[in-house]
Amino acid sequence: MIAKDNPNKCFKIVLIGAGNVATHLCKAFKQAGNEIVQVYSLTQKSAGALASKLKTNFTDSLKKINPSADVYIVSVKDDAVSAVLSQIQLKQQAIIVHTSGSVPMNVFAEKFKNYGVFYPLQTFSKGKKVNFKNIPICLEANNKKTVQALKILAEQISDTVTEIDSEQRKKLHLAAVFSCNFSNYLYAISETILNENGMNLDLLKPLIKETAGKIKKNSPRKMQTGPAKRQDLKVMESHLKLLANHKTYQEIYKLLSEGIGKEL
């Protein structure tokens, strides 16, 4: 267990997973002075690719996980977490965490002594650099010492470290789906509409940026504009007609406009 009074402690870390979250996280951990002692992935190829970037060891066998690390970070698909855990044997004092927004912490409860969740609240894409300093990291752990150790680790890479419980984390992840995944889909719809009419998404990018920027200091409820907010039925009717060839977009337009009309 990592002592609280040693904030500069370098952790020995094993990464279990080589996807986007794992890749970005372990680069940040390494940059902060920690030691990535091993990377595991289901395939030799992806484990090897990430390990060579980090100049460390790799394995494609959970039986060969290095037992000497301080922290084990499980960053695999939600569905795979349980199966992965069933095959791992750790020393009692080791800490094991996952990075998922949806998997409850008690997935670790039966088998491990010190465990928790290390959930970085950001969307990661391959090839797009990420500055962790501005990314909130939400922590949960089963005992105080583990929380403290995770805090030390998290604060090495982020300026916003928060403790939330598993129920809150589920809700937070749900809210993120609305703000991030669904907003991005709306951008994609806009792009389709523009491209079909000889225009480019570039025209909308300043507007998209401003819309996301406006809520920095104001509640989005106060910032709502547009035909649905004004209940401008004529414009809404004409927009629905323009979407005649896109039934799904038409449904989305209707439902979101109704929602805005009802509550904003």
Place this chain on the structure above:
Amino acid sequence: MIAKDNPNKCFKIVLIGAGNVATHLCKAFKQAGNEIVQVYSLTQKSAGALASKLKTNFTDSLKKINPSADVYIVSVKDDAVSAVLSQIQLKQQAIIVHTSGSVPMNVFAEKFKNYGVFYPLQTFSKGKKVNFKNIPICLEANNKKTVQALKILAEQISDTVTEIDSEQRKKLHLAAVFSCNFSNYLYAISETILNENGMNLDLLKPLIKETAGKIKKNSPRKMQTGPAKRQDLKVMESHLKLLANHKTYQEIYKLLSEGIGKEL
């Protein structure tokens, strides 16, 4: 008519309307060295408030619109444009434009000689400063000389001036509703979910910013992430359960997830 060979021409401008778009536009026009000769609004109070900021004259009567200006900018609610135009008398050489994304240009055709559309593609809120330099301005006019004059005026305040026709403008406005109005509503939904569970939208703001920023260089189609993209049915099912008390949000979650599943 403004000469093409005089790009530094200062225009005499009358603002018809005192809402958000009118307010931000005329501040920018004035700052660029033009003369706002009059502001009209339906109520003395709002006309007077804006006029006093601009140190200019105002009226609440369309009969008293100053006839000596170069450009008349009609920036009122879409539904009100026709009624406003029916009461205005201008000199033949004057240019009249509206600023709407939805109103076709031919609303001017019967009564005016030089007319067009001056559509700044941005969301404006009272009290939030706007830098027009980065705001695309979409122009349309009924003759070349008017286009040229509007271009000179637009380029005084914006670095992105584009000509698009009325059909394109309608589609552009529709696309903007998806990217801007609807995204903002999704942010509001997120805020509700977070507040109901003892959390704050601040946690999501870096993610929202990153999501809007990621599409600067990449098509949103390529940037899509999340449970619907992965077709992670278990997570989607659990999210729908969490929304049991918000039937509208539940419907929105379903519909947008289906859309992502179908096409991204």
